[in-house]
Amino acid sequence: MSRMISHYRLEEELGQGGMGSVYKAFDETLDRWVVLKILAPELMAEEFSRKRFLREARLASALDHANICTIYETAEADNQFFIAMQFIEGRTLKRVINGRPMSADSLLAIALQVADALASAHAKGIVHRDVKSGNIMITPRGQAKVLDFGLAKLMTEKGRATEMEHPADELTRLGAPMGTPSYMSPEQARGERVDHRSDIYSFGVVLYEMATGRLPFRASSSVDMMHAVMHDTPRAVKEVNHQSPEELAAIIEQAMAKEPGERYQSMQQMLEDLQTFGVALRLGSGGVPDGATVPFIAPRRATSRKTLGGFFNRLFARKDDSPLYHAQTARRDEAQALSVQPSKKALAVLPFRNLSGEAQADFYGLSLADSLITALGNIRSLALTPSGAVERFQNQAINPASVRAELGVDLILMGNFLKAGERVRVTAQLVDARSGGILWSEKIDSETSDALAIHDRISREILAGLSQEHVAVDPMLLLRDENEEMRLDAVRTLEFSHDPRALSALVEAMRDTSLKVKAEAVAAVVKLGEEATGPVIQLLNDAIDEEDYLTARYAAKAMGLIGDRSISQVLVELLQCEDDFVACEAALALGRLKGTMAVAHLTRMLEDQNGNKRFAAAEALGQICDTGSREALQRRLSDDDDGVRAKARWALNRLRKADRA
Amino acid sequence: MSSEQLFLGLDVGRTIRCALVRGDGQILCQQRVVAEVSDPQIFIDQLIETSNKMRSKGEVAAVGVGWAGLVDYETHRLEAMPNLVDASSFNLRSEMQSALGLPVIFDNDANAAAYAEWLCGAARGYKDVFYVTMGTGIGAGIIMGGKLQRGCRGFAGEFGHFKIDLDGLECACGSAGCLETIASGPNIVRRVREQLFSDPAFSISKLAADMESTLQCERVVEAAKEEDELALSVLRETGRVLGMALASVINLLNIEIVVLGGGVMAASELLLNSIREEARKRTMSPSFDCCRIVAASLELEAGMIGAAMLARDALQNGCA
Known part of the structure; x- marks a missing residue:
């Protein structure tokens, strides 16, 4: 007789590993086949690990995407934790590749689906951490399904070592570690904290494998493999497979950059480049993919910021003899015209912002800008904006786009200074007015005793900096200054920067030890809107895992204020968070979003022993104004907590008003 | 007798x-x-x-x-x-x-308490008295010319329902924007909790830990005396709002003495300072100069x- 767990009848063991056992099972309640993963008891023995896993799995189960294997349930029965997930017929991508390069059409059809799935998960703050060809199923109709979202955190170092010896069948062999060495990002190999850009790297490896039939690095042990991932450069895709299109190789190369800041900053950006490549491929071949797989073009998202012209411009900057050159000449010319370097660049030097809080030090800001304008005026390739036109920017928060619109400049030299006693610290940044990207940044410390000498020295150093090749500055560096005021200012600068790395940097700033910097970073991230939702949820999850609850609270606050409706289900899950403040923030956010689906959860929360949670639930229910909560709110009128009583009365008043309306 | x-x-x-x-x-x-x-x-x-x-x-x-x-x-x-x-x-x-x-x-x-303060408390000997009691609600008793003023049917003195905010919160009285929605005991606690959620930095304050089960206004007052930043900021703000409302009363009635009582006044010095400061700023000087603002003595x-x-x-x- 078949063994039963809960309402699942176990039919066939598919595999075993460090993480537990995998079965094909039948769900007798819903009459469907599922895959049941029964987790090894030792993995769930520790309460903290169990909570962490269950939270991650619950969040992952909120993912609803055609290319993501659905998690139906995470539960416990007969002292066993198990995960029930969609049963998918088909083969792993690893088997489909089978050591041979795929055609560009087939590769693209699968890549677009996987990229869209990953972009969708990242938008909800879920990082896979173990993207590999063995975790992608291809159905007989050519549909790709990404497996095991949310499970990588459960896996152990112990399991990692076994990966190298058994690469054949990742679906049925559980126990893969947090990332599989061949697909690991360098930061993952170093054991550092990872974000969604680690998945981008791993997906780059999968594309490499699809394009060449082999993995980018070979090694005889996992230690050697991780060393190679961190330090070696893989053979170029074109070198391994001459047939591979240049454009695809460029995408893979960017995804697999060693530094996260040099990769695509979001899966959405990478998806857009893949889509553009797809269009080019069809234009070039005059046809559609060969039918080996179902052609699938993931829908473009409304947030798309890149243009076809921009993409080709970047690609053709690498190689002008591309076969697509002629087909896209007009578009390319247009794009290049936009980025053509004029003979003179228009530069505005803005008054330096005074961070000292002493009004009498304001003159430094103006006089420094003035002397720089004079000094830079000698450079023939620069057209300087007169000082009279920039005075009004003194001590203002600067939005490069507004400055560009107002002054018509290409470059902005801006900065701030902090005067403390006899010392002055000046930070200067050269910003691309069009993109908001920081092209150059410098910090100069000096004594205040000789103002003229300071001006000369600062002018010299800034001039030297300007004359160097403009290599984009990593925004993270600006956030590592030991001075709190400087870090605060860096956050304010990044808020208006259109540097693609600004979002990751600002989210990271929410970990700052200074509460002021944390709060400023929250304000900046909230202004970025829904684009920030995914990275903020990632931060929230990581912070809870690391028991850094203060950061988690700021992240939860930011998440609630962004007000992204698409994450309502995630917020409902967070109502059960082990940190009460995070649960409260989730409740408040659901209130702001008028999340009627959460009324039952919030009504239960009204009975919680924790006063903060009762209060947050009453606030949320008052905002949602659902009559189903009336009785529970009325009971709170005799709450022992003064604040809960006041809030319940307020919520009931709102309900009464709604009744009258 | x-x-x-x-x-x-x-x-x-x-x-x-x-x-x-x-x-x-x-x-x-x-x-x-x-x-x-x-x-x-x-x-x-x-x-x-x-x-x-x-x-x-x-x-x-x-x-x-x-x-x-x-x-x-x-x-x-x-x-x-x-x-x-x-x-x-x-x-x-x-x-x-x-x-x-x-x-x-x-x-x-509030009429009863005003009468007591006038007969044998802080307002003894004065003729024009405005007594305010601040607890679960806010009420006032008015004594003018040595006589308790109740209005035509006894409903005068509803100081807690003084409108101070055009777009304010709904009040228990059915209206909105009343003084009570900010400065009553339960609403002080409500604001403390709201502050806690508006700035996660407060979640590390001792008062935040105290709030995990239940919180009453008395604890907020105690925390303010212990220099808790969250409690202090809310009580200072409460004082400012009360001072603003009292300024209108002083301008309207040319009161000799304002006596402040009730549970919230356990934080007397802290509240009194900000009430006086705000009332001074918002009252015409001659009216303010002849008016004392004191804590009740009969508690x-x-x-x-x-x-x-x-x-x-x-x-x-x-x-x-």
């Missing part, structure tokens, strides 16, 4: 306070019970039982009740009780009179003493 004659004074809010009071305002004994606010009949029984217990300790001539709500001075009926159980369908005076066999008068609780006994003294006066005037 002999000063040995005794009166019962009841101060009725979420807590029922009852005292046996001599004719000169001296309390002989007192007790308090937590009011049952979910059922009006139980509540009335509580009042009668408490009064009976206290009257057994001496010969009582009359009973005065200070009630946290609107009281019709002509009919002694209770018209509105925003913060209490709704007992408006009961003729409470007649029920108590027949149960106790004694004359009973009802007045607003939580004022309501009971005042109710007893109002009963004494009513008996004396043949109105009880």
Whole structure:
């Protein structure tokens, strides 16, 4: 007789590993086949690990995407934790590749689906951490399904070592570690904290494998493999497979950059480049993919910021003899015209912002800008904006786009200074007015005793900096200054920067030890809107895992204020968070979003022993104004907590008003 | 009337306070019970039982009740009780009179406390007094020319429902933007909790940890005395709002003395400083210069003493 767990009848063991056992099972309640993963008891023995896993799995189960294997349930029965997930017929991508390069059409059809799935998960703050060809199923109709979202955190170092010896069948062999060495990002190999850009790297490896039939690095042990991932450069895709299109190789190369800041900053950006490549491929071949797989073009998202012209411009900057050159000449010319370097660049030097809080030090800001304008005026390739036109920017928060619109400049030299006693610290940044990207940044410390000498020295150093090749500055560096005021200012600068790395940097700033910097970073991230939702949820999850609850609270606050409706289900899950403040923030956010689906959860929360949670639930229910909560709110009128009583009365008043309306 | 004659004074809010009071305002004994606010009949029984217990300790001539709500001075009926159980369908005076066999008068609780402070507390000797009580709700008693002013039916002095914010929160009275929605005890706690959620930095304050189970205004006041930043910021803001509202009263009535009492005033110095500062900024100088703003001296006994003294006066005037 078949063994039963809960309402699942176990039919066939598919595999075993460090993480537990995998079965094909039948769900007798819903009459469907599922895959049941029964987790090894030792993995769930520790309460903290169990909570962490269950939270991650619950969040992952909120993912609803055609290319993501659905998690139906995470539960416990007969002292066993198990995960029930969609049963998918088909083969792993690893088997489909089978050591041979795929055609560009087939590769693209699968890549677009996987990229869209990953972009969708990242938008909800879920990082896979173990993207590999063995975790992608291809159905007989050519549909790709990404497996095991949310499970990588459960896996152990112990399991990692076994990966190298058994690469054949990742679906049925559980126990893969947090990332599989061949697909690991360098930061993952170093054991550092990872974000969604680690998945981008791993997906780059999968594309490499699809394009060449082999993995980018070979090694005889996992230690050697991780060393190679961190330090070696893989053979170029074109070198391994001459047939591979240049454009695809460029995408893979960017995804697999060693530094996260040099990769695509979001899966959405990478998806857009893949889509553009797809269009080019069809234009070039005059046809559609060969039918080996179902052609699938993931829908473009409304947030798309890149243009076809921009993409080709970047690609053709690498190689002008591309076969697509002629087909896209007009578009390319247009794009290049936009980025053509004029003979003179228009530069505005803005008054330096005074961070000292002493009004009498304001003159430094103006006089420094003035002397720089004079000094830079000698450079023939620069057209300087007169000082009279920039005075009004003194001590203002600067939005490069507004400055560009107002002054018509290409470059902005801006900065701030902090005067403390006899010392002055000046930070200067050269910003691309069009993109908001920081092209150059410098910090100069000096004594205040000789103002003229300071001006000369600062002018010299800034001039030297300007004359160097403009290599984009990593925004993270600006956030590592030991001075709190400087870090605060860096956050304010990044808020208006259109540097693609600004979002990751600002989210990271929410970990700052200074509460002021944390709060400023929250304000900046909230202004970025829904684009920030995914990275903020990632931060929230990581912070809870690391028991850094203060950061988690700021992240939860930011998440609630962004007000992204698409994450309502995630917020409902967070109502059960082990940190009460995070649960409260989730409740408040659901209130702001008028999340009627959460009324039952919030009504239960009204009975919680924790006063903060009762209060947050009453606030949320008052905002949602659902009559189903009336009785529970009325009971709170005799709450022992003064604040809960006041809030319940307020919520009931709102309900009464709604009744009258 | 002999000063040995005794009166019962009841101060009725979420807590029922009852005292046996001599004719000169001296309390002989007192007790308090937590009011049952979910059922009006139980509540009335509580009042009668408490009064009976206290009257057994001496010969009582009359009973005065200070009630946290609107009281019709002509009919002694209770018209509105925003913060209490709704007992408006009961003729409470007649029920108590027949149960106790004694004359009973009802007045607003703030009127009673104002009367006590004027007779034997911080406002003794003044003629134009504005007394404010701040607890679950906010009320006021007005004494002008040495006489308690109740308005045409007794509803004057609803200082808690002074409108201070055009777009303010809905109030228990049915209106919105009332002073009470900011400065009453429960609303102070509400704002503390809201501050806690508006800035996660506060989640590391000691007060935030205290808030995990229940929080009452008294704890906020204590925390402010312990220099807790969250409590201090909320109480300072409360003081500013109260000062702004009082400035209008001082400008309107040219008051000699403002006396501030009730549970919230346990934070007296902290609140007083910001109340005075804000009132000074917002009052015409001559009016402010001739007005003192002080803390009440009878503390939580004022309501009971005042109710007893109002009963004494009513008996004396043949109105009880």
